[in-house]
Amino acid sequence: MPYIDPTGVNPGWSLEAQLGLGLTKWVDDVATGKALGQLRAEKEAEINAAYEAATAALALGYPESERETWPVQIMESAAVLAGEEVDTPWIDAAAVARGISRDQLAIKIRDMDVLYRQISGALTGKRQALRDLVQAAQTPEAIAAVVWG
Template sequence: MTAQLFFIDTVSGEYPVTLAQIRAAHPLTVFPEPFNEAFEGFAPVATVVPPAHNPATHKAVELQPVEASGGWEQAWMVVPLDADEIAQVRAGLLAALNEEYERRMQVIAGGYPLSERESWHVQTAEARALLADVHALTPWINGAAAARQIDRHELAQRIAAKDDAYRAIHGALTGVRQRIEDQISAASDDVQALADIDVFVGWPGM
């Protein structure tokens, strides 16, 4: 185990600080040499990692070093997250959920240029109107059908079919997002329940 000396900076009150940090912050400070022999009271503090814990539900709080055989050892206490930290966990879950939802929605629309996506509501409205009434006015479909050299009724049927498929997957993705959002809301301040929520599972296949 690696040992290192730690001190309290009597000027700033900061703890722990190393001898090098004290010298950098207070260059006029003079230490007797060799330092370890001159100040036997400053025993080494072993650098120890915090105890194992679940960071989703608890945090490790660093305490003052405790005397141990051969020197001093850093002490830790594992405590539950407080209310503010639980609120941050909940907010993080919601943010991750919405990001995953948007990512999956973009997979659906990713193959189409933005300018075309902006016309989808016009396309679907004209397609539904034409399929319901052969005399409906459909300037967008008329222009697109002429350019593609296909019958406008055939184009309307293709648009309607794609719209049906899009609505189905959009509804499924939105339903999953809302279900997970309900789980987060129901968990409230139950940190373990929040930790058990995985915003990346349960989505329909693309």
């Protein structure tokens, strides 16, 4: 791809960058107004923002303090369901407060964790697929056609 002088000081083109002469931009960059790299970066930021909004929706309705206990809940529920003889103070206290058995609570926690992982995995896979499409796109129109929706 030939280089052109974006300043107009050195009209013409060269097949090699002539940095000292100001010949530094690809012809395609000038024609599109933005380099494909910049368009890709902007599109990836747009996709990442949509991904963040979608994943944040998974935690709606759960206070931050409760979300901070999720790793403990998952660990203790796995121990209960595996029949391990270990202390599970979080599940024991929560089960009593809810009026259900620790086994019932462990099953609920496991089921919610599996559902969360499935949805999170699908959202992450979608983000990665869209990123791959953006990276493979060779025109501004192809980049613009990649949407989260």
